[in-house]
Every structure is written in structure tokens, then in C-alpha cells.
Amino acid sequence: xxxxxxxTASISRIRVTAKVKTFVLDTNVLIHDPQSIYNFQxxxxxxxxxxxxxxxxxxxxxxxxxxxxxxxxxxxxxxxLPDTRSMLEGVELPNGGTLSxxxxxxxxxxxxxSPAMDRxxxxxxxxxxxDNRIIASALFVQEQFPPPTILVTKxxxxxxxxxxxGLESQDYLNDKVPEDxxxxxYREIGLSIYELQRFCSEGKFxxxxxxxxxxxxxxxxLLRSDEGKTMPARYFGDGMVHRLKIPEYVKAPGGIxxxxxxxxxxxxxxxxxxxxxxxxxxxxxxGTGKTLLTTACALYxxxxxxxxxxxVSISRPVISLGKDIGFLPGTLDxxxxxxxxxxxxxxxxxxxxxxxxxPQFASKKVSKKKHWKREDAMVSMSSxxxxxxxxxxxxxxxxxxxxxxLLKSGLVEIEALCxxxxxxxxxxxxxxxxxxxxxxxxxxxxxxxxxxxxxxxLIGDPAQIDNPYVDSRSNGLVYCHNRMKGQSVxxxxxxxxxxxxxxxxxxxxxx
Numbered sequence: 001x002x003x004x005x006x007x008t009a010s011i012s013r014i015r016v017t018a019k020v021k022t023f024v025l026d027t028n029v030l031i032h033d034p035q036s037i038y039n040f041q042x043x044x045x046x047x048x049x050x051x052x053x054x055x056x057x058x059x060x061x062x063x064x065x066x067x068x069x070x071x072x073x074x075x076x077x078x079x080x081l082p083d084t085r086s087m088l089e090g091v092e093l094p095n096g097g098t099l100s101x102x103x104x105x106x107x108x109x110x111x112x113x114s115p116a117m118d119r120x121x122x123x124x125x126x127x128x129x130x131d132n133r134i135i136a137s138a139l140f141v142q143e144q145f146p147p148p149t150i151l152v153t154k155x156x157x158x159x160x161x162x163x164x165x166g167l168e169s170q171d172y173l174n175d176k177v178p179e180d181x182x183x184x185x186y187r188e189i190g191l192s193i194y195e196l197q198r199f200c201s202e203g204k205f206x207x208x209x210x211x212x213x214x215x216x217x218x219x220x221x222l223l224r225s226d227e228g229k230t231m232p233a234r235y236f237g238d239g240m241v242h243r244l245k246i247p248e249y250v251k252a253p254g255g256i257x258x259x260x261x262x263x264x265x266x267x268x269x270x271x272x273x274x275x276x277x278x279x280x281x282x283x284x285x286x287g288t289g290k291t292l293l294t295t296a297c298a299l300y301x302x303x304x305x306x307x308x309x310x311x312v313s314i315s316r317p318v319i320s321l322g323k324d325i326g327f328l329p330g331t332l333d334x335x336x337x338x339x340x341x342x343x344x345x346x347x348x349x350x351x352x353x354x355x356x357x358x359p360q361f362a363s364k365k366v367s368k369k370k371h372w373k374r375e376d377a378m379v380s381m382s383s384x385x386x387x388x389x390x391x392x393x394x395x396x397x398x399x400x401x402x403x404x405x406l407l408k409s410g411l412v413e414i415e416a417l418c419x420x421x422x423x424x425x426x427x428x429x430x431x432x433x434x435x436x437x438x439x440x441x442x443x444x445x446x447x448x449x450x451x452x453x454x455x456x457x458l459i460g461d462p463a464q465i466d467n468p469y470v471d472s473r474s475n476g477l478v479y480c481h482n483r484m485k486g487q488s489v490x491x492x493x494x495x496x497x498x499x500x501x502x503x504x505x506x507x508x509x510x511x
Contacts, residue, residue, distance in 0.1 A: 013090035013098045014044045016146050022046060024102075024138040026153035027054040027130075029172045032439060032469055034072040037080070039174045042096035044147065047077075048137035049103050050130050064418075065442060104137040116143050120165050131158050138167055154469045175440045176473040177482040185264055185494035186220050189241075193225045200231060203243040212239040216486035218277065220267040220493065232266055237488075244270040250300035254402060255351040258296040264495045265289055271491040272297040272457060275308060279447065281435075281481040282459040284495030287504040290459040291433065295346045298429045298457075302411060308453055309429045314343050315415035316433035317442075340414060342433070347403035347412075417446065426451035435477035436460035437467045443476030 014022060022044040029036055030051065037045060059074060061067030080099055081087045090100035106117045107127065116139040124132045135151065135158070142149035151162045151169040162169035189211050191199070199205040205223075207215075215221065215235045223231045223241070233241040246269045249257035260266040271280045272294060284290045298312045337344065406412040415430075432446060435458040443458070450456050458480060462472045472478065484490040498505035 013092065014046075014100060014145055014147070015098060020044060020147050022141055022145060022147045022149045024048065024134075024141055024149060024151045025051065026134055026151065026155065026158060027051045027058075028154045028469060029152050030055065030073045031058065031066055031069045032154055032172060033175065033441060034069050034076060036172060036174065037076060037099065038093065038095055040095070040097055044145075045093070045097055045099045046102050046137075046141055047100070048134050049101055050133045050137065052077075052101070054130055065445075069441075102137050102141060104133070104140040106140055107133065107136060114143055116140070116166070123165050124161060131155070131161070134158070135162050135165065135167065138162065139165065142167060156468075171471075171474075175479055177478050185496045186222055186267065187215070188222045188224050191223050191225055193227050193229065196223055196225045196229055196231060199223060199233070199241070199243070204236075205233075205241055207239045207241060209239070217488055218271075218486075218491040220270075220491075222263065232263055234267075234270065234491075246270050246273060247300075250296045252296070252299040252351050253303055255299075256349070258293065258350065260293070261289070261499050262497045264493060264497060265293055265499070268293055268493040268495065269297055271493055273301065274491075275455075276489070277491045278450070278455050278489040279484060279491075280455075280457045281477060281484070281490070281492045282457065282495065283462055283477070283481075283493075284459065285461050285463065285498065285508045287498035287500030287508055288495035289499050290495060291342050292346045292349060294431055294457050294459060295343060296350055298431060299350065299406075299412075302429055308427065309455070310427040311411045311413060311429070313413045313415045313425065313428045313430045314340060314433070315417055315420075315431070316340060317417060317435075317437045337414075340433075343431075344403075347406070348401070351403045351406075353401055417442075420446060420449055423449050424451045425449050425454050427453040428455075430454060430456040432456060432458045434460050435480070436462045436465055436475045437470070438476035439467075439470055440474070440476045440479040443480050447480070 020043055023040050024046045025036070030047075033039075055070045055073055058066050059070040061070070080091055080093070081101065087101055090098050093099050106112055106114060117136065120132070120136055120139055121127070124135065127133055127136065134153075138149060138151040148168065151158070151167055152172055153159055153162075153169060154172055159169040159171070189207065191205070195205060212235070217235065217237050219235045221233050221235060221241060223233050232244050234244060236242050244266060246260065246266060249259045250269070250273075251257045260269050268280075268282060268290075271277055282290055282294070295312075295314075301307055302309045302312050400408075403412075407414070413428075430450060435443060437460070438446075447456060458477055460475075460477045462475060462478050465471060465475060467475070470476070481492050485492060498508055
């Protein structure tokens with residue numbers, strides 16, 4: 001009975017009112033967001049003791065984000081529950097809610113019966129599994145206290161099992177973006193033909209209050225007249241839209257020219273080439289040109305003699321942020337190559353081994369800081385392509401490809417996200433691919449590494465997610481766009497039209 005009294009006392013501070021709910025947290029919620037303890041307003045928060053055991057197993061993962069978050073949760077709980085009394089009775093949180101750690105007395109006394117536990121043992125008899133024991137603890141809370149009890153977990157299977165035994169369950173919703181109807185990739189604004197002509201001649205135009213009311217800063221729009229004439233523009237605030245400032249094409253030295261093939265790609269090119277925009281988020285399905293166009297613009301800017309960037313850094317999640325890549329042999333570049341193969345493919349397209357008909361290479365003076373890198377890369381690329389030409393366009397065995405000179409010179413670097421914590425990335429053009437696989441906290445970790453003079457581009461497809469703990473509304477890419485929307489240093493573009501091939505476009509839409 002002493003154990004039973006202790007278990008009951010451990011949630012004695014739970015408040016019972018008509019409006020209060022009791023939320024039972026699963027381990028994955030705390031790992032996903034260690035600060036989630038403070039995000040349940042004036043409700044009761046219960047952590048099963050089995051969660052502490054799972055956190056104890058995860059905290060030893062020294063090189064992973066999971067391990068760091070587990071240790072953060074332990075420190076937070078240590079501050080909130082400093083002694084035995086607070087652990088047994090629970091504590092009040094700064095937001096007005098309560099926090100308790102629960103021990104399920106039904107599991108301590110196997111012979112003790114209850115309708116909920118009988119139902120659980122009939123449906124989920126294996127109580128050696130931590131997930132089932134956490135569900136059992138939530139059922140215990142549900143039976144003992146009147147407020148509605150909700151199990152909060154990011155594991156979809158646990159949600160389904162909880163509902164099967166009569167327990168309400170839901171995902172952690174704090175970092176999810178609002179569930180809106182799918183929007184078009186850009187808005188259209190109607191102007192008269194004379195207003196559109198004025199915009200074309202002056203390069204800017206002041207919209208009326210009604211048209212500008214719902215626009216956010218750096219939003220891309222299409223101005224359209226009643227006669228069907230159109231012109232793309234970007235909203236600069238205070239009712240003003242400006243014409244896009246993009247070149248006819250972008251091109252790396254010795255490479256092929258890349259042009260925007262549709263209106264959305266013009267938007268992306270404008271955002272990526274504008275030095276006043278320090279962060280760009282881009283959504284796009286497979287084949288819309290995210291990787292190729294972003295890489296082309298990055299090289300175009302970095303290799304320019306007046307560039308503010310020292311080079312291009314490319315990275316993407318290796319399954320998920322923090323996963324160890326040491327099992328692959330070779331150097332960091334060799335370990336990352338399987339994950340970054342799309343960028344090697346893009347570089348091969350942009351700077352092919354066979355030179356264009358009239359190759360031209362930059363030979364102007366550049367700053368002393370960048371001189372040796374750019375000169376080495378350009379000269380090496382030039383000599384490599386010349387050697388290719390002498391062999392009839394077929395490089396001899398062992399010849400370094402032109403784009404590999406960029407890697408060797410340091411102008412293009414491969415970054416591993418698991419090693420990015422603590423770094424300060426200065427004067428780099430940083431491309432983060434497959435950003436939809438990251439959690440909001442992981443994206444924050446990357447963006448806060450970007451120093452003055454650098455730029456970061458986050459690209460991905462929110463519909464293609466392999467990470468089991470994020471979805472189309474809670475992944476880092478969508479979350480970042482939603483929180484940074486309207487900031488002067490941020491811009492967003494959605495690509496919907498596929499340009500890879502008709503087959504790829506049909507497959508992306510129909511399969």
C-alpha cells in the first residue's frame with residue numbers, strides 16, 4: 001500500500017476543472033522538442049517513469065541530436081523536480097500548468113484489476129514493450145482523474161494503439177504550421193494596360209491598398225492587364241512592387257548557360273541572386289529544377305570577380321541530422337558522395353567534360369583573398385577541357401573532371417550536418433537540400449551557423465518525407481518558411497512546373 005500511496009501522490013497536484021486537460025508525453029515528443037514541457041499552457045502535464053528510462057538509454061548518443069536533446073530534457077527535469085517531494089507530488093509550471101512523473105500502480109500490482117487495464121491486456125498483452133507500458137500509464141491517469149486525458153506522441157503507430165484501447169491520442173502540434181488549403185505558387189494582381197506599361201518603363205509601381213493588403217514582404221506576384229499582358233514582380237513593402245533583376249542566363253566559367261524556363265524559375269533566380277536576401281526557402285516536386293538552377297546561380301555568383309562569397313557549401317541530411325557516417329570508407333567527400341550525387345550530376349551538366357563550342361574563361365583581376373582559389377580553379381578547368389578536346393571529346397582514363405577542380409580548390413565544399421554544431425560559416429553560399437527531412441530544431445541549428453556575408457538556400461519537397469517524426473506540416477523546411485515569411489532578409493518560391501522531361505512530369509503527378 002505504501003507504493004500505491006506514493007504513486008497516487010505523484011500526481012496529487014493535478015488540477016481538476018472543466019477546461020483543464022491532462023497530457024501524457026511520449027519520449028519522442030521530448031526528444032523532438034525539449035522545451036515542449038512549457039508549451040501546454042494551463043493544463044496538466046504527466047511524464048510516465050518509462051519515459052525517463054528511455055531518455056536514459058538515448059542520452060549516451062554523444063554525436064547525435066537525439067542524445068543532446070535527451071540530456072537537455074534531463075537538465076530541465078532536474079531543475080523543475082529538484083527533490084523527492086517535488087517528484088512525488090508534482091510541481092506547478094511557470095505557464096500555470098502542472099508537471100508530474102507517474103508510476104503506474106497497476107503494473108506494480110499485477111493482480112490488481114481495472115476495466116482499462118483488462119482492456120489493455122486483452123489488446124496489447126506484451127507489457128515488456130515500452131510503448132505499451134507508456135499507454136498503460138496514460139490509461140491509469142485516465143481512470144484516476146476526471147479531466148480528459150490525451151497521450152501526445154509523434155509515433156503514428158502508438159497513436160493508433162492508444163485509440164484502439166479507448167485512449168485519446170494526438171501528435172505534438174506546437175510546431176506545426178496552420179492547416180491551410182493548398183495555395184497557388186504565386187498571386188496575380190490586375191492592373192490596367194497603362195499601369196502595366198508604366199511599371200515596365202519605371203521598374204516599379206505602387207499598388208492600391210486593396211491589392212497590397214494581403215501581400216507579405218518579398219512575395220512574388222504576377223501583374224496582369226485585362227488584355228492578357230503580364231509582368232512578374234516582387235513586393236518590397238509599403239505598397240511597392242519592383243521588376244525582377246535577373247540576367248538572361250547564368251553560367252560558370254567554361255560551362256553552359258542556364259536560363260529560367262518558366263515564371264517560377266524566374267522568381268527563384270531573382271531571390272537567389274539578390275544579395276539583400278540572405279535566406280531563400282524553395283518548395284518543389286521532383287524535376288522542377290531546384291537543384292540545377294540553385295547550383296548554377298551559386299556558381300555564377302561565387303566565380304564572379306566582384307563576388308561577396310568565397311565559395312559554395314553544399315549539404316543534405318544523411319537520413320537525418322546527426323546520423324553517423326563513419327561506416328562509409330574514405331574521406332568526408334567520399335562518405336557524402338552517395339547522398340550528394342544529385343549535385344555531382346548538376347555540376348556535370350553545368351560544367352561538362354566536353355567544352356562548349358566557344359569556351360570563354362575569366363582572366364580579370366580578382367581580390368587577393370580569392371585570387372589563388374579562382375585562378376587555380378579556372379586554369380585547371382581550362383587545361384582539363386583543352387586536354388579533353390585533344391582527345392576528340394573523350395577524356396583519357398584518370399583525367400579529373402572540370403567540376404572536380406572546384407572541389408579541390410575549395411570553391412565548392414561538401415558539408416556534413418552532423419559536424420555543423422559550433423561552426424560559424426562566413427562568406428559562403430550555403431545550399432541545404434532535402435530540408436524537409438529535418439525537424440524545426442535541426443533547421444534552426446543550421447541557420448544559426450550562418451554568419452554575416454553568407455547566404456543559405458533551403459530546398460526540398462514537403463510531400464516527400466522519410467523522417468518518421470515529421471510530416472508535411474511539422475518539417476523544418478515548411479516551419480522555417482512559415483516563421484520567416486515577411487522578413488526583409490527572407491524570400492520564398494514554390495516551383496510546380498516540372499522541366500526535367502514530360503515523362504518525369506507525368507510520373508510526379510500521376511504515380
